[in-house]
Amino acid sequence: MSTGADAASPRGASPRGASPRRASPRGPDAQASPTWQPVDEQSYRTALRRLASGVTVVTTRHGDVDHAMTASAVTSVSLRPPLVLVCVEKVARFHGAVLATGVWGVSILSADAARVASHLAHRGRPIHGQLDGADVHRGRTGVPLLGRSLAWLECRTWAVYDGGDHSIVVGEVVEARIRGEGGGPADEGQSGTGTSTSVSPLVYVNAAYHTVRRLGDLGD
Numbered sequence: 001m002s003t004g005a006d007a008a009s010p011r012g013a014s015p016r017g018a019s020p021r022r023a024s025p026r027g028p029d030a031q032a033s034p035t036w037q038p039v040d041e042q043s044y045r046t047a048l049r050r051l052a053s054g055v056t057v058v059t060t061r062h063g064d065v066d067h068a069m070t071a072s073a074v075t076s077v078s079l080r081p082p083l084v085l086v087c088v089e090k091v092a093r094f095h096g097a098v099l100a101t102g103v104w105g106v107s108i109l110s111a112d113a114a115r116v117a118s119h120l121a122h123r124g125r126p127i128h129g130q131l132d133g134a135d136v137h138r139g140r141t142g143v144p145l146l147g148r149s150l151a152w153l154e155c156r157t158w159a160v161y162d163g164g165d166h167s168i169v170v171g172e173v174v175e176a177r178i179r180g181e182g183g184g185p186a187d188e189g190q191s192g193t194g195t196s197t198s199v200s201p202l203v204y205v206n207a208a209y210h211t212v213r214r215l216g217d218l219g220d
Helices: 041-048 093-101 111-120
Strands: 056-062 065-071 074-078 083-089 103-108 136-138 144-146 151-163 166-178 203-205 208-210
Touching (some): 065 083, 065 111, 083 093, 083 103, 083 151, 093 103, 093 166, 103 144, 111 208
Antiparallel strands (some): 056 065, 056 103, 074 083, 083 166, 151 166
């Protein structure tokens, strides 16, 4: 599927607005601008490796098969309505599954989930049973969600856009839970709001998994 319109979800390419389209990359002064060439792939990769990202596992269920992939290209889009996006490589097996189902989950991983994150990022793993051995529970939409995560989102596809060798899948969040709150697995060290005070998030930077620590008071 080469365009956002062609990559329409079961709910339509853009059920709440104009059809997705590629914005013009040049402004009103485009004629006076030089002809810019894309940066080489290695420079692009090297620069983006310096960008620390939270790590998630995105999941869906197609037929009787659970599909999952590790993703750091997940971000919030809108508060009203609540939207998030995930970028999915078009050649990935998960791509066809998530477009077909129109529902998907996001498990926001804690630092103790590095092993499962690495496993689900590995290309060529068997498609059947890839979540065997993992702590998994079913969300309200039926998608598999990883236990011991920091938080979980369940989404229905809002729109799909073309993004080069990836599709940008935008989802409307229909369920959001925090670890130890609202039916999520309990955890020691919870504050009164249900937010974990003892578990750190998993972070990916410089082609490796890390965790984070809070900085001291930075003053003014």
